[in-house]
Amino acid sequence: MNPTDPQPGATRPHTGRRRNEAAHQAILDAALQLLAASDGTPVTIDAIARTAGVGKQTVYRWWPSKGAVLVDALTDRADQDVTGPDTGTLRTDLQTFIATTFDAAQRGTTASALRTLVREAARDPHLAELMQTFTAARRTALRELLDRGRQRGELPEDADLDLIVDQVYGVFWYRFLLGHAPLDRTVADRLAQSLVTGGE
DSSP: OOTTSOOTTOOOOOHHHHHHHHHHHHHHHHHHHHHHHOTTOOOOHHHHHHHHTSOHHHHHHHOSSHHHHHHHHHHHHHHHHOOOOOOSOHHHHHHHHHHHHHHHHTSHHHHHHHHHHHHHHTTOHHHHHHHHHHHHHHHHHHHHHHHHHHHTTSSOTTOOHHHHHHHHHHHHHHHHHHOSSOOSHHHHHHHHHHHHHTTO
């Protein structure tokens, strides 16, 4: 038997899958990069495909619209950057989640992209709907963290988890969009403490 022949039962690596995964990530990265640099100029599918080094049809194979690509790019970045820990202590989990959310949103590319997307969503109903999907996913992640704490008895049974989520993201969006006060670890710690103890 030729030593270079595949051994019985051996399978060849599926390089096509790796290529697809690489192209998928390249498109998301390109969308975020272009959105951050657009300064209000509409980002096109053509530009995304060109920057990612793929054909336009490759983009349309995975996403039905430009807006879907842009929102998926932000979702992908948030999933990578925002930690949803389960340390067994609600206060620690909440501090980490809030701090990583604040930090991730203020990084150069993400911050510019997020602000541009919010502006575009204000005049594009389809994009506004997609942004609601994005924010709903982030809310769900935080709500699940809070629910774990409630099950451990760290929040009252009748705690309004949706209102707590609103408080976290209310502080985030207000300070992120207006820039009147910092979004840093100190604020994250104080906010988490206030939500867990009720300000005690």
